[in-house]
Amino acid sequence: MDIEKVNSMDFGEFVDVFGNVIERCPLIAAAVWSQRPFSNLEDLEKHFFAFIDALPQSGREGILRCHPDLAGRELQQGTLSAESLREQRGAGLTSLDAGERLRLAELNGQYRARFGFPFVLAARRSDRAAVPRELERRLRCAPAQELRTALAEVKKIGHLRLADLLGAHPAGL
Numbered sequence: 234m235d236i237e238k239v240n241s242m243d244f245g246e247f248v249d250v251f252g253n254v255i256e257r258c259p260l261i262a263a264a265v266w267s268q269r270p271f272s273n274l275e276d277l278e279k280h281f282f283a284f285i286d287a288l289p290q291s292g293r294e295g296i297l298r299c300h301p302d303l304a305g306r307e308l309q310q311g312t313l314s315a316e317s318l319r320e321q322r323g324a325g326l327t328s329l330d331a332g333e334r335l336r337l338a339e340l341n342g343q344y345r346a347r348f349g350f351p352f353v354l355a356a357r358r359s360d361r362a363a364v365p366r367e368l369e370r371r372l373r374c375a376p377a378q379e380l381r382t383a384l385a386e387v388k389k390i391g392h393l394r395l396a397d398l399l400g401a402h403p404a405g406l
């Protein structure tokens with residue numbers, strides 16, 4: 234899909250296509266539509282990220298709270314979004330053994346209790362060994378720093394999803 238096609242989309246089509254670039258936050262796509270025309274993929278992405286950055290802390294934390302846990306209940310129940318399932322499968326999180334799943338559930342619970350939002354990481358840039366390691370490392374971070382780190386991961390996920398949608402090759406981000 235090229236940027237001309239994106240710029241020609243009406244509101245409904247745009248939100249249908251880009252509504253889950255940021256997991257379960259179609260509001261962001263609904264807002265970004267107003268910024269068309271976009272000069273290219275980077276420009277489109279810039280508007281998604283600018284919306285996030287302009288939110289108050291409660292809004293940024295709200296974005297994180299819309300993310301399903303890695304290898305959590307929604308994965309077990311089969312209620313993940315298509316994008317999330319693909320990302321979690323790609324990181325090997327759909328084939329964990331009971332011990333690995335329990336360990337992640339414990340760590341996710343500790344993380345959420347400490348920060349008030351779920352642990353978010355771009356699963357496509359990770360794997361089943363790295364996820365618990367990263368979770369343990371980030372558990373020890375200061376809340377303000379961790380909020381910044383988590384949102385950077387949301388942007389990595391968004392970057393990869395946009396690249397998929399526009400058929401671009403994701404940068405090393």
Ligand SMILES: NC(=O)NC1=NC(=O)NC1=O
Pocket residue numbers: 256300301302303316317318320321351352353354355356357390
């Ligand atoms: N809690 C999460 O990090 N969730 C996710 N990471 C991804 O890459 N996709 C997700 O759904």
